[in-house]
Amino acid sequence: MDSRTPDVIQHHAEHRARTHAAEPGTPAAVSRGYAAFADLVDLAPAAAFIRDRHGRYLWANHAYAHLYGTVPRQLVGKYIEDFDTPAEADRFRALDQQILARGMPVRHTLRYRRPDGSTGRAFGHRFPVREYARTCIAGIYVDITDHLRATAQRQEAEESLSALRDHSGLPCALLSANGRVIEASAAAAELLQIGLPDLLGRRAQTLLAPGPASDLDLLHRRWNSLIARRTRRVETTTLLIDSRGLQCRAEVHLTTIGHSAGRARHVWAVVTRQSLAHEAHPPLTAAQIRILSLLAQGSSNSDIATSLRLSRQTLDYHLSRLRQLLGAGTRPALVARAYVLGILAPQAWPPRSATAPHPLSPA
The missing domain is CATH 3.30.450.20 (PAS domain)
Structure with missing residues (x-):
């Protein structure tokens, strides 16, 4: 509730404090008639109002007045046309007369102009109420603008x-x-x-x-x-x-x-x-993947052996084993198969394992 809320509370307190000797139909008497309703919904998030059959506002809570960018005391005593366009006012009056004639509640979607200039929507019910032997129209609405916007998004x-x-x-x-x-x-x-x-x-x-x-x-x-x-x-x-x-x-x-x-x-x-679909092959060791990455980088056998601190015989064994596992007969074929099978990352340089946890990890 903003800073205007105390004004609304004070407004209804003043109405309820007026003399009980007021004539039926006067603002004081009407105010006493719906005081309990006002106490119930005045501070509720739902927008609520009461109008007479002539379209004059008898009461409105803060949430309803907020739809029109005003406060309740600026609404009370005014008519529909004072706040809505002529076309909307005619439509609301026709709906009020329908409710009075049928004596039954009507579900209704209210369109209104928001303070920022956008169109808002509120959904609720209008229904007849008896106030001092006369029938008036009450309404209670829930603003669904933000809900509809979120749904659309x-x-x-x-x-x-x-x-x-x-x-x-x-x-x-x-x-x-x-x-x-x-x-x-x-x-x-x-x-x-x-x-x-x-x-x-x-x-x-x-x-x-x-x-x-x-x-x-x-x-x-x-x-x-x-x-x-x-x-x-x-x-x-x-x-x-x-x-x-x-x-x-x-x-x-x-x-x-x-x-x-x-x-x-x-x-x-x-x-x-x-990678391309392929038959399953035994998992490669970290040393074998490192050898493939160095091959893809263009290193010679001598450079690979030195880098990995392997003897030439051990390196030859690994290369022979890789050719068997990957079904590749030459060094270029080994590199090609390593990329096709997803062993080496296709968008990394220097070449590295496709499963390496860090971009700079060799394997």
Whole structure:
């Protein structure tokens, strides 16, 4: 309530303090008739008023007067036309007459001009009330302008997300807090080689390829941190497995939706980069990944052996083993396969592991 609130309270206190000998129909008598109603809703957030059958305001609370940028005592005794346009006043008068004729409440949406010049909307009821043997019209409204605006903004955001999901070409999915797929893009279904209807309702963990327990534990901890709202965004890499059993390394961005303080209900998962699908191969050691990154950098065997403090025989063994694991017969083929299979990060220089926790980490 702003600084005008005491004036409203004082206004009704003065009315109630007037003599009980006032004639029925005078402002003092009318004021006594609805004093209990005024006490109930005068300071309520809902906007309320009472008018007589001629469109003259007998009483209004602060919230209703605020709709017109004024205070209650400036409304009382005035007519509808003093505050509304002629067209609106005619419409309100017709509605009042309908209520008086039917003797029944009517639901109504009130449009009004806000102090900032924008159009506001309030929803409520108008209904007949008896005051000293005459029927008057009362109304009570709740301002829904901010609610409608928030709803429109939410709908616009949902449409934007739908456009991202359906037209960006990015594999993405909306996940519930327990990791179940609620929505998904056609690109996500194509990546996983699963029909879109079959993808919906799947548990996300069934789409992850078996891997080191430490990697899955890290992903699980990050997911729990998101759901508990200790963080809002997570960027991570993971191995996905499609319906054919082929794997691909994917970079995934996870973002919670909403700003509530409690647990997150939904998470958007967006795949921004992924390797080509391939058959599973044994996990590589940190030394083998470091060798691949140095090969991609153009280092010679001698330089690699010196950098990693390996003998030439040990390095030759690692290279032979890598050629077997990756199905590559030459050094250039080893580098190409390392990028295609998502072992090396495609947008990093110097070359580094795609799963390195830090951009400068070699492996």
